[in-house]
C-alpha cells in the first residue's frame with residue numbers, strides 16, 4: 351500500500367492539544383494493525399530544542415538515537431508505544447541549515463534560492479523520508495504553532511503541495527481548534543474556528559476533519575454549525591472535551607468513530623479489531639479513589655510543569671500500576687536555600703530530583719538529597735539528581751562542604767562529578783552531549799537489579815558530566831553502591847545507598863522509556879518505597895493485567 355499521511359494543524363490558540371490528538375489517533379490506527387510514526391514540524395529557527403531554556407519550550411525529549419526533540423514526541427511514544435527516530439522532528443532551523451549548506455557547496459548551480467520551491471522541497475523530502483526511516487505505513491505529521499503564524503507558512507504550503515504529489519486518497523488534513531466559552535451567556539463559540547478554517551482554506555488546505563477542543567460539553571447544534579461553515583462532514587466534526595486524564599483521549603476518539611472515518615477516507619480496511627481491554631483497565635484506575643502518595647519534586651523550572659513532562663507521566667504510570675494516586679509537590683530548589691518549603695520536603699513520602707543544567711538552585715537540590723539521606727526518605731535522582739546525590743554524600747563522608755561537580759565549581763577540592771574526558775575539547779553547545787541509548791550492566795544484589803530483573807538495560811542519556819572514578823573507593827566506604835556501569839566498566843551509570851530504603855540515582859533519564867502500559871521498573875520501585883514509608887498498601891496489577899511489550 352502507498353504510505354498514507356495525516357496532517358495536523360492547529361487553530362485559534364496554541365497548546366490546543368494537537369500533540370495529544372495526533373498521538374491518540376496514532377494509537378487508534380495501531381490498534382487496527384497499522385505501523386504508525388509521527389513527525390513534528392517546529393517552526394522555530396533553532397536547529398533543535400536542545401539549547402533552549404525549558405521555560406521557553408518545556409522538556410527536551412531525547413530519543414534512542416540521541417535526537418533532542420520537542421516534548422510532543424514524548425506523547426507520541428507513550429501513546430503509540432513506538433521508538434521514534436531523529437527524522438520525526440524537523441525544525442525551520444534544520445531546513446535552512448541544509449539548504450544554505452547546499453547553496454554554499456554550489457549544489458544549486460547558480461539558481462536563486464527561494465522559499466518555494468527550495469525550502470518547501472526540503473520540507474517535503476523530510477516528510478516523505480519518515481516512512482523509510484521508521485517502517486511506518488501511516489505517517490502522522492503535526493505542524494507546530496497556530497494557523498496564521500508567519501513562521502509556519504512554508505510548512506503549510508508544503509502540506510498543501512503534498513496532496514497533489516501524493517494523491518488525495520493518501521493524504522488527510524485534521525484541524526484542531528478551540529471553542530471559547532462565554533460565561534455571561536453560557537455559550538460555546540464557533541466563530542474563531544470558522545475564521546481559522548477560512549485562513550487555512552486561503553492557503554489552499556481544506557481540512558477533512560475538525561477536532562474541536564472545549565472545556566464544556568459540545569451539543570449537536572455546535573457540531574452542525576462547524577460542519578456547515580467549515581465544509582466538513584458532520585461525522586468529521588469531533589468534539590473533544592477536556593479530560594483530567596490524557597490517556598482517556600484515545601477512548602474518546604474511538605467512541606466518536608474517528609478511526610473509521612479516517613480509514614474510509616483513505617481507502618483502508620482495519621486489519622484487526624482494536625482491543626482496548628488493557629487501556630480501559632488502566633484509565634478505569636484513574637476513576638477509582640486511591641490512596642495518595644506524596645512526592646516532592648525538587649527542581650528549577652517547577653513553575654512550568656511541562657519542563658518535567660516525562661517525569662510526571664512516568665510517576666503517573668507507576669502509580670496507576672500500583673493502584674495509588676500520586677500527588678506531586680512542586681518544590682523550587684532555590685526556596686530550600688532560603689529555608690522555605692523544607693517542611694514539605696521533610697514530610698514527603700518520596701523525594702525526586704530531576705535533571706537540569708546551570709548553578710541556580712543547586713544547593714537546594716543538594717539539601718533535598720541530604721534530607722532524604724538522613725531522614726531515610728525514598729529518593730530518586732535523575733541525571734543531575736544522581737550527580738547531586740553523590741555530591742551530598744561526598745560532602746558528608748569527607749567532611750568537606752566544598753565537594754562539588756565541576757559544572758558548578760571548577761576549582762573544588764573534591765571534583766566528585768567531573769566533565770567527561772571527551773567533552774573537554776567541545777566548544778559547540780548544540781547536540782554535543784552524551785546523547786541517546788547506551789547499554790548499562792546491572793550489578794547483582796542491588797536494589798536496582800531487583801527492580802529491573804535483568805542483567806543489562808539500555809537507557810537514554812543527555813549529559814556532559816559524570817561520576818569521577820577517583821572517588822569510587824572512598825564513597826564505597828560511606829555506603830555508596832555502584833549498581834550500574836557502562837559495559838567497559840568505565841562510566842558509573844547507577845548509584846544507590848546502602849542502609850537506606852531506596853536512595854537511587856541514575857546518570858540516564860529513565861522517564862523517557864516509561865509507558866502507560868509498561869511503567870519504568872525504577873519509577874515503580876521508587877513509588878513502592880514511598881508507599882511503604884507512608885504505610886500505603888499497594889495493589890499492583892497482576893502479570894495478566896499488565897500488557898506485554900508491544901512492538902511496532
Ligand code: GLN
Pocket residue numbers: 704705706707708732733734735757812813814815816
Ligand atoms: N548538567 C548535568 C550534565 O550535563 C546533568 C544533565 C542532566 O540532568 N540532563 O551532566
